[in-house]
Amino acid sequence: MFDFFVFCDIISTNVWFVVKKMDIIDKLKILADSAKYDASCSSSGSSRKNKNRGIGNGNVSGICHSWSNDGRCISLLKILFSNCCIYDCKYCINRCTNTVRRATFTPREVADLTINFYKRNYIEGLFLSSAVIKSPNYTMELLIRTISILRNEYHFNGYIHCKTIPGCSKELIDPLGKLVDRMSVNIELPSHNSLKLLAPQKEKDGILTPMTYISNGIKQNKLDKSKFKIDFVPAGQTTQLIIGATPESDLKILKLSEGLYQKLNLKRVYYSAYISINNDKNLPTLKSPPLLRENRLYQADWLLRFYGFKADELLDDSHPNFNNILDPKCDWALRHIEQFPIEINTADYLTLLRIPGIGVISAKKIIRARRSFYLDFDSLKKLGVVLKRAKYFITCKGKYFDKICKFNESFIETNLIYQERNNLKQPQFEQLSIFDSLQPTKEDKIKCLTGSL
Amino acid sequence: MSNWKLINKTYLYDGSFYGFLTIVFDSYLTKTLPQKICKKNTYLSNFLDTTIEIETNLEKAQRILNGIEKNIGSDTLYNTYYAFLSNEKNKEFNILKYLCNGFIVGPKINHNLTTSYVFKVVSMRKKTLSECHKLKGLLRFQELSNNLSYASIHPDNNILEPLGHHFIKRFASMNFVICDKNRDICFVYNTKEYKIIHSQNICIPNISEDEKKYQELWKLFFKTIFISERNNPRCQMQFMPKKYWQDLIEKP
Numbered sequence A: 001m002f003d004f005f006v007f008c009d010i011i012s013t014n015v016w017f018v019v020k021k022m023d024i025i026d027k028l029k030i031l032a033d034s035a036k037y038d039a040s041c042s043s044s045g046s047s048r049k050n051k052n053r054g055i056g057n058g059n060v061s062g063i064c065h066s067w068s069n070d071g072r073c074i075s076l077l078k079i080l081f082s083n084c085c086i087y088d089c090k091y092c093i094n095r096c097t098n099t100v101r102r103a104t105f106t107p108r109e110v111a112d113l114t115i116n117f118y119k120r121n122y123i124e125g126l127f128l129s130s131a132v133i134k135s136p137n138y139t140m141e142l143l144i145r146t147i148s149i150l151r152n153e154y155h156f157n158g159y160i161h162c163k164t165i166p167g168c169s170k171e172l173i174d175p176l177g178k179l180v181d182r183m184s185v186n187i188e189l190p191s192h193n194s195l196k197l198l199a200p201q202k203e204k205d206g207i208l209t210p211m212t213y214i215s216n217g218i219k220q221n222k223l224d225k226s227k228f229k230i231d232f233v234p235a236g237q238t239t240q241l242i243i244g245a246t247p248e249s250d251l252k253i254l255k256l257s258e259g260l261y262q263k264l265n266l267k268r269v270y271y272s273a274y275i276s277i278n279n280d281k282n283l284p285t286l287k288s289p290p291l292l293r294e295n296r297l298y299q300a301d302w303l304l305r306f307y308g309f310k311a312d313e314l315l316d317d318s319h320p321n322f323n324n325i326l327d328p329k330c331d332w333a334l335r336h337i338e339q340f341p342i343e344i345n346t347a348d349y350l351t352l353l354r355i356p357g358i359g360v361i362s363a364k365k366i367i368r369a370r371r372s373f374y375l376d377f378d379s380l381k382k383l384g385v386v387l388k389r390a391k392y393f394i395t396c397k398g399k400y401f402d403k404i405c406k407f408n409e410s411f412i413e414t415n416l417i418y419q420e421r422n423n424l425k426q427p428q429f430e431q432l433s434i435f436d437s438l439q440p441t442k443e444d445k446i447k448c449l450t451g452s453l
Numbered sequence B: 001m002s003n004w005k006l007i008n009k010t011y012l013y014d015g016s017f018y019g020f021l022t023i024v025f026d027s028y029l030t031k032t033l034p035q036k037i038c039k040k041n042t043y044l045s046n047f048l049d050t051t052i053e054i055e056t057n058l059e060k061a062q063r064i065l066n067g068i069e070k071n072i073g074s075d076t077l078y079n080t081y082y083a084f085l086s087n088e089k090n091k092e093f094n095i096l097k098y099l100c101n102g103f104i105v106g107p108k109i110n111h112n113l114t115t116s117y118v119f120k121v122v123s124m125r126k127k128t129l130s131e132c133h134k135l136k137g138l139l140r141f142q143e144l145s146n147n148l149s150y151a152s153i154h155p156d157n158n159i160l161e162p163l164g165h166h167f168i169k170r171f172a173s174m175n176f177v178i179c180d181k182n183r184d185i186c187f188v189y190n191t192k193e194y195k196i197i198h199s200q201n202i203c204i205p206n207i208s209e210d211e212k213k214y215q216e217l218w219k220l221f222f223k224t225i226f227i228s229e230r231n232n233p234r235c236q237m238q239f240m241p242k243k244y245w246q247d248l249i250e251k252p
Helices: A024-035 A107-119 A136-153 A170-179 A192-198 A204-223 A250-264 A291-306 A328-335 A349-353 A360-369 A377-383 A409-423 A442-450 B017-030 B058-072 B074-085 B091-111 B116-138 B160-170 B209-224 B233-239 B242-247
Strands: A007-009 A016-018 A076-080 A125-129 A159-163 A182-184 A237-243 A268-273 B010-013 B036-039 B051-053 B149-153 B175-180 B185-190 B194-198
Touching (some): A024 A076, A024 B209, A107 A125, A107 A136, A136 A159, A204 A250, A250 A291, A268 A291, A291 A328, A328 A409, B010 B017, B017 B058, B017 B091, B058 B091, B074 B091, B074 B160, B091 B116, B116 B242, B160 B175, B160 B185
Parallel strands (some): A159 A182, B149 B175
Antiparallel strands (some): A007 A016, B175 B185
16 A cells, blocks of 8 residues: 655755645645646547446546636546656656645545545546656556546546556556546657656656557447447547757648547647746746747648648748738648638538638538528628628639639739738837927827917 | 517516416417517506506416427527526517517527517527626525525526526435525425525525635635735636625635
8 A cells, every 4th residue: 555655856866755744735736737838638539437436427528627817627636646757857837846846646645635635526537647756667657546446436437537557558558548548648748859858757768668558458348339438538649749849840830739639549649839947948938938839830730630731731931830810720821812702502522621711510501501592602601600701712603702803823812811911919119200209290280270370 | 570469568477487477378379479478476557558457377378388399499498598587778669579470480580689679589598698708606505503504696687587497406405495585485495396486575584604614724725725926806707796795604
């Protein structure tokens, strides 16, 4: 049995020693604080039933239970099992050379906390991650023990997302995969060189091997037609990349994601804008996290997964990064203006999806509605299709929305940028002028009015 | 539906779903559309209106229910039910037209999204369902001293029943009460069956001792998970409108 004491490590020397018994409030504070930089929070994809009158069930679409002040949803109890780490990853708040308070839960504490939060409908399930205590395998065993208390003792059928510790052995992935709904291994740094630079103790193979193993396990499990099979990671696996800590371009990151979706069948790749926590000569110092870049990557990620785009189409070597003003789809459309305008009444589903401003829901609505009659701009509005951007790229019954201006690239680009102007932060400086001192004063204006100047 | 007669009358019904289906039955049989449909208890009499009270008739309602499922499809029944739960004005009249036309054209009715009443019914369903989904997350149970879980909500639409069914599936072995404060009705579940009753018939004991502790822990978690570098209250408010904050444990 794992003991109830908390370990604290003395700075830079890895000596573990017992301080005192910490109460659950302190532990929650420390370990939720360390877990908050993980972007993943979705609770979708699992339809686990409530068995044996136990507690909880999965909801396929996922449910968000609250939103914190940064606008990110809270759907899972996101905590670390422990933040006593033996690794020294430069970007991480919990690296062993940092002086932060350290704490470790016991498996029972995590299980009790989860059940009690779940019963009050605060959360949709548990997101359990951990720093590496002693060794990857030792940490994995603790995670498995925690989750098996929840599943087998409390008969908890809610959502559980568990991190796999990089470098753990395959034999431990199997039992964990049968207990949880979703597993993830964080890649964090998008290239081998960056990994070497910022996370010297982690190996590329230590990350990719468990990912491949999980992906094969899911495939095998789907082929199994047995009535008594136990689902293996039914909600799939995900990963996370840090954006802005290393010099990789958007193209390189998007290519990596595309590969992960195609080869390893990942459900999601999360992007996390880098927040400067540690000072290190290898790390950039950013005033604020690159949130716009993160947003653009998410937009492009959606285009890869639901819109049939490829990474090569969105970006290429001459444009390795996304446009600051226009979203990736608009940007693509303006560079491929020869494919537009598209006739709404005849275009097929995949072509409709390529129109900026038309998404999966709108495209499906259009396809359903045009079975009964021809669509024009008014009926599109009635369907609830947002035409703010789409109107520049489509024709309805052969007609363009603007009768005076014809379809041409510069007209569209100016209008789109004009629409986005409110979202842009205007720089706060003004044009200098040699006539500044000669500006008319208030008195001059009055004199001018009365005619006495 | 063009040869249907519009009659200058106001139908009054008891506000229940079956009461409404009785109106649908009568209208379809006589091929007439009323001028207005109102609930009995909220109707203010007006000397211009001639009112007819429609008695709820379970047999007629059941026939309409079966008829919808058989002739227009279960999709339409789903639309009808959720649109009926919404708090939109004039919802009854729109659903009536939607159903009557549906009996004529069949399942195709759901493609006619450019017809105003079809679009309204579909968007009412969408609104009701999205509020229901939101409250599946934002509802907070409190454990009471007699081992009962209690939650109060203030929803715009009458979503108590679908919401209750979600929690029955989730907490099959828990006794719980969900109270809709805007309508003064309660959803009561005792691990075997559920009932919807008026909230006057319910008294709520104090909260249990454990409850305080877990509320504090939850507030702490909520505060801790916030990343101050990414502060974005507008985004938060967009997802979690202020009207729901009164029932939350964690007040942002």
